[in-house]
Amino acid sequence: MPAEPLVCVRDLSVVFGNSIHAVNGVDLDLAAGEVLGVLGESGSGKSVTLRALLRILPARARMGGSIRVDGRDVLAMAEGEIEDYRGGVVSMIFQEPMLAFDPVFTIGDQIAESVVRHRGVGRAAARARALEMLEHVRIPNARRRLDAYPHEMSGGMRQRAMIALALACGPKLLLADEPTTALDATVQIQILLLLRELQRELGMSVIFVTHDVGVACEVADRIAVMYAGRIVETGAVGDVMRTPRHPYTSGLLSSIVRGELKGQRIEAIPGSPPDLARLPPGCSFEPRCRHARPDCRDGFPAARTLDGGRVVRCVLET
Amino acid sequence: MILEARELRKHFRVKGGGTVHAVDDVSFSVEKGETLGIVGESGCGKSTTARLLMHLIEPDAGAVLLEGRRIGSAQGAMPLREARSRMQMVFQDSFASLNPRLTNEASIAFGPMVHGVPASRAIERARSLLDRVGLEPARFGGRYPHELSGGQRQRVNIARALALEPRIVILDEAVSALDKSVEAQVLNLLLELKSELGLTYIFISHDLSVVRYMSDRVMVMYLGKIAEIGPVDSIYGRTAHPYTKALLSAMPSMDPSKRTEAPPLAGDPPSPIDPAPGCRFRTRCGYAEGACEHTDPPLGAAGEMHHVACLMRLPGSGHSKAAAHAG
Numbered sequence: 001m002p003a004e005p006l007v008c009v010r011d012l013s014v015v016f017g018n019s020i021h022a023v024n025g026v027d028l029d030l031a032a033g034e035v036l037g038v039l040g041e042s043g044s045g046k047s048v049t050l051r052a053l054l055r056i057l058p059a060r061a062r063m064g065g066s067i068r069v070d071g072r073d074v075l076a077m078a079e080g081e082i083e084d085y086r087g088g089v090v091s092m093i094f095q096e097p098m099l100a101f102d103p104v105f106t107i108g109d110q111i112a113e114s115v116v117r118h119r120g121v122g123r124a125a126a127r128a129r130a131l132e133m134l135e136h137v138r139i140p141n142a143r144r145r146l147d148a149y150p151h152e153m154s155g156g157m158r159q160r161a162m163i164a165l166a167l168a169c170g171p172k173l174l175l176a177d178e179p180t181t182a183l184d185a186t187v188q189i190q191i192l193l194l195l196r197e198l199q200r201e202l203g204m205s206v207i208f209v210t211h212d213v214g215v216a217c218e219v220a221d222r223i224a225v226m227y228a229g230r231i232v233e234t235g236a237v238g239d240v241m242r243t244p245r246h247p248y249t250s251g252l253l254s255s256i257v258r259g260e261l262k263g264q265r266i267e268a269i270p271g272s273p274p275d276l277a278r279l280p281p282g283c284s285f286e287p288r289c290r291h292a293r294p295d296c297r298d299g300f301p302a303a304r305t306l307d308g309g310r311v312v313r314c315v316l317e318t
Numbered sequence: 319m320i321l322e323a324r325e326l327r328k329h330f331r332v333k334g335g336g337t338v339h340a341v342d343d344v345s346f347s348v349e350k351g352e353t354l355g356i357v358g359e360s361g362c363g364k365s366t367t368a369r370l371l372m373h374l375i376e377p378d379a380g381a382v383l384l385e386g387r388r389i390g391s392a393q394g395a396m397p398l399r400e401a402r403s404r405m406q407m408v409f410q411d412s413f414a415s416l417n418p419r420l421t422n423e424a425s426i427a428f429g430p431m432v433h434g435v436p437a438s439r440a441i442e443r444a445r446s447l448l449d450r451v452g453l454e455p456a457r458f459g460g461r462y463p464h465e466l467s468g469g470q471r472q473r474v475n476i477a478r479a480l481a482l483e484p485r486i487v488i489l490d491e492a493v494s495a496l497d498k499s500v501e502a503q504v505l506n507l508l509l510e511l512k513s514e515l516g517l518t519y520i521f522i523s524h525d526l527s528v529v530r531y532m533s534d535r536v537m538v539m540y541l542g543k544i545a546e547i548g549p550v551d552s553i554y555g556r557t558a559h560p561y562t563k564a565l566l567s568a569m570p571s572m573d574p575s576k577r578t579e580a581p582p583l584a585g586d587p588p589s590p591i592d593p594a595p596g597c598r599f600r601t602r603c604g605y606a607e608g609a610c611e612h613t614d615p616p617l618g619a620a621g622e623m624h625h626v627a628c629l630m631r632l633p634g635s636g637h638s639k640a641a642a643h644a645g
Contacts, residue, residue: 041497042468154586184359185524189568190581211497214570218577237574255502256572259530259554265509266531268502272467 004071005029006172006205011065014048019277022048024229035199035206037220043273045229046209050175054092055082070172088118091166092175095182097158100165101150107161108146111168118169133164137194156187176208180215192218213256225249228274228284235310245312248285291316320350320518321486326370326380336591340366342542353519355533357526361590362539364522368490372407373398403433406479410491412471416463423459426478433482447477451507469500488520526569530554538562541590541598544617548624558626561599609636
């Protein structure tokens with residue numbers, strides 16, 4: 001029997017309040033050392049899925065299904081256990097580094113605090129580890145930066161410092177929620193390449209959530225495309241880019257503006273994503289889909305595995 | 319020439335000392351019916367330039383000429399009120415630019431009513447504009463901004479900008495906050511409106527692909543200055559400025575088998591507070607030499623209608639890659 005993957009999510013659902021169905025049955029496997037790009041637009045449930053994995057959703061979110069990471073049942077963890085899990089086994093980096101840092105403590109103190117908590121070492125050793133991490137993410141004058149406050153750093157440097165904080169205790173899984181979206185183009189590519197390098201070097205698994213197909217192409221081994229709280233297509237990044245099988249994936253790829261298409265109309269997907277409080281009973285993409293047919297409304301299509309490990313949820317593939 | 323910026327300058331004092339050189343002696347012109355794209359990273363001055371063109375902020379120096387007339391309060395100048403009926407703007411934040419207490423049709427009708435159009439006619443026109451931007455007037459006219467999606471709100475903003483029948487529309491990151499599938503719809507709409515109404519666009523964006531798709535000419539800005547300006551095919555095909563080259567190669571690859579191997583630039587864009595003399599890009603430029611520290615490169619010819627501010631392209635500049643003598 002093959003070993004259990006590092007991450008194993010089954011039928012995950014997240015409902016906010018009584019009616020906002022943000023995640024509606026997500027299945028997801030991730031092997032050790034693998035990088036999964038989760039691609040989706042706003043409201044697709046990609047960030048909520050990521051936050052569910054770290055169990056940092058607000059109390060009013062009701063979760064269903066199961067999440068197993070590193071052989072442990074995440075949804076069943078008690079408070080003390082979850083604190084060991086966060087930062088020790090799984091870490092997260094955000095679009096806005098100020099979410100990860102407390103503005104009144106120095107960068108060095110915050111990284112050291114996390115190392116003391118998870119590794120049980122003394123202050124001096126923890127500070128040495130913090131310095132090592134800042135050097136690792138290539139912050140110039142790292143020793144001096146240990147005593148800097150978050151607001152004293154530029155956007156790109158803060159992002160590097162946040163990566164140092166996230167990786168300081170050697171997590172097996174890094175969750176990245178649009179970490180380069182707010183950065184300037186010339187800084188974004190530096191951070192993407194740094195993450196790619198650190199991932200290879202440390203051999204950790206990464207789930208990288210983004211709305212940007214180009215970003216996913218730069219970092220991911222596999223891509224999962226989300227729409228209205230479900231993964232509609234998964235596959236190797238090259239396969240999905242070359243031959244998208246779900247109509248939403250192909251619509252998304254063809255609506256990306258490429259400069260060389262000048263003078264031609266962009267093939268946009270008509271309409272807008274569904275209201276998560278009023279999801280249609282069948283396929284949630286059916287109202288915008290050019291291949292829609294009557295049986296699309298009967299229920300959400302089951303996942304079907306195709307050649308090369310591609311998984312698609314569409315009646316066209318059944 | 320429908321619009322001209324002449325040596326526009328805007329500096330901001332910062333608390334605690336220093337001056338942000340947001341826009342420094344920037345000159346360019348826009349031809350009737352064309353789309354001028356403006357690209358650059360944060361702090362490059364692209365949004366300040368747009369606000370100066372609209373006179374939403376007063377320039378410290380320089381002038382904006384609309385249809386040959388200087389905009390402003392001087393004698394013989396075109397009054398702001400008149401200029402703004404000919405030039406309108408759409409902003410990135412679709413929510414902040416609509417009054418939350420006005421219905422969509424009232425927002426669209428507001429400008430024309432201020433300009434003296436009777437209410438009933440203004441509302442009637444607002445409804446036909448809603449229809450034109452793809453929002454059913456009966457369904458959307460009476461709704462409030464918070465009842466719409468981001469894409470729908472940006473359509474309302476476009477309708478609002480068109481209500482005064484402007485000749486020029488400045489689009490400042492107008493599609494940047496939208497999801498890709500919605501962005502494509504709005505770009506299609508903008509192109510249709512342009513050819514239908516004979517509009518002139520100034521299209522500001524950080525997205526090089528979108529700018530290439532939309533623009534006839536492109537202006538690249540860096541730290542308050544023009545780095546390069548020219549026809550879209552020259553800027554993307556015969557790129558002359560090292561900064562533009564870096565921007566283009568920083569774009570993520572859309573082909574996972576051809577990933578980016580090395581970042582073209584290190585570090586963040588420097589602060590626009592009190593920039594050092596000489597070329598502003600020299601602190602990140604791989605070709606910087608002594609000459610770049612002393613001479614602020616002027617815009618010089620790089621091809622047909624194509625101008626670049628780089629000493630390497632300026633004969634006699636003293637840069638080792640420049641031709642030795644002028645002429």
